[in-house]
Amino acid sequence: xxxxxQNAFRALADPTRRDIVQLLASQDxxxxxxxxxxxxxRAAVKKHLTVLSDGGLITVEARGRERLNRLEPNGMGPVLDxxxxxxxxxxxxxxxxxxxxxxxxx
Amino acid sequence: xxxxxQNAFRALADPTRRDIVQLLASQDxxxxxxxxxxxxxRAAVKKHLTVLSDGGLITVEARGRERLNRLEPNGMGPVLDxxxxxxxxxxxxxxxxxxxxxxxxx
DNA sequence: TTGACATGATACCTTTTGGTATTATATTTA
DNA sequence: TAAATATAATACCAAAAGGTATCATGTCAA
Numbered sequence: 001x002x003x004x005x006q007n008a009f010r011a012l013a014d015p016t017r018r019d020i021v022q023l024l025a026s027q028d029x030x031x032x033x034x035x036x037x038x039x040x041x042r043a044a045v046k047k048h049l050t051v052l053s054d055g056g057l058i059t060v061e062a063r064g065r066e067r068l069n070r071l072e073p074n075g076m077g078p079v080l081d082x083x084x085x086x087x088x089x090x091x092x093x094x095x096x097x098x099x100x101x102x103x104x105x106x
Numbered sequence: 107x108x109x110x111x112q113n114a115f116r117a118l119a120d121p122t123r124r125d126i127v128q129l130l131a132s133q134d135x136x137x138x139x140x141x142x143x144x145x146x147x148r149a150a151v152k153k154h155l156t157v158l159s160d161g162g163l164i165t166v167e168a169r170g171r172e173r174l175n176r177l178e179p180n181g182m183g184p185v186l187d188x189x190x191x192x193x194x195x196x197x198x199x200x201x202x203x204x205x206x207x208x209x210x211x212x
Numbered sequence: 213t214t215g216a217c218a219t220g221a222t223a224c225c226t227t228t229t230g231g232t233a234t235t236a237t238a239t240t241t242a
Numbered sequence: 243t244a245a246a247t248a249t250a251a252t253a254c255c256a257a258a259a260g261g262t263a264t265c266a267t268g269t270c271a272a
Contacts, residue, residue, distance in 0.1 A: 040231070216271085
């Protein structure tokens with residue numbers, strides 16, 4: 001599972017891919033829909049999606065001739081697990097994040 | 107500050123650099139000490155440290171002819187901020203992390 | 213001061229990465 | 243069925259990344 005962690009971190013290293021993740025957080029999208037949002041070819045976007053898929057961050061569902069790209073809810077797991085390793089350093093940060101979330105959920 | 111986020115994510119994309127971060131979490135180390143832990147030259151380790159520094163994840167303190175590399179406590183800030191954007195998706199994950207931390211602090 | 217030590221800087225090489233262009237395949241739809 | 247649509251796959255290219263070797267610089271110690 002070490003490989004999965006590496007692939008996930010690698011997937012997040014590119015700004016375009018992080019943007020794709022944010023877009024897919026609001027709704028599932030086809031390659032064509034995603035490509036509209038960027039200044040690059042569909043082939044380039046497809047490559048990014050492959051990297052995101054390798055990282056376990058998205059899944060693809062075939063719907064007729066379309067393919068719906070969907071964020072994988074558990075995809076960030078390995079990444080967040082890695083961060084949780086630094087309790088003594090990041091506890092404060094994580095607590096801030098926690099509090100922000102709690103504030104919103106009220 | 108968009109640049110800082112990118113540099114931090116980029117810094118974390120390499121497994122050697124993540125290992126360096128983990129090593130520095132336990133104690134500050136010189137390049138020579140870090141190099142002992144890896145199968146590569148000092149120059150290569152130095153490059154990784156430069157990337158980590160660019161990402162704001164470490165700072166360097168000159169001590170005589172040595173340079174002590176130290177983890178920057180707030181360095182992960184931009185990265186964790188980015189993750190906090192996905193409340194609706196990652197809340198559960200973050201809550202699990204939060205609970206694990208709370209359990210430990212008891 | 214001279215030599216050893218710790219690091220910095222640079223040139224160079226190979227592989228990976230991010231992108232395009234092009235061609236192929238599968239699915240609708242007129 | 244034929245044309246249009248949505249995507250996949252491949253070859254190719256320039257730039258960035260990760261590494262080594264080598265040389266330069268600054269500091270400590272005899």
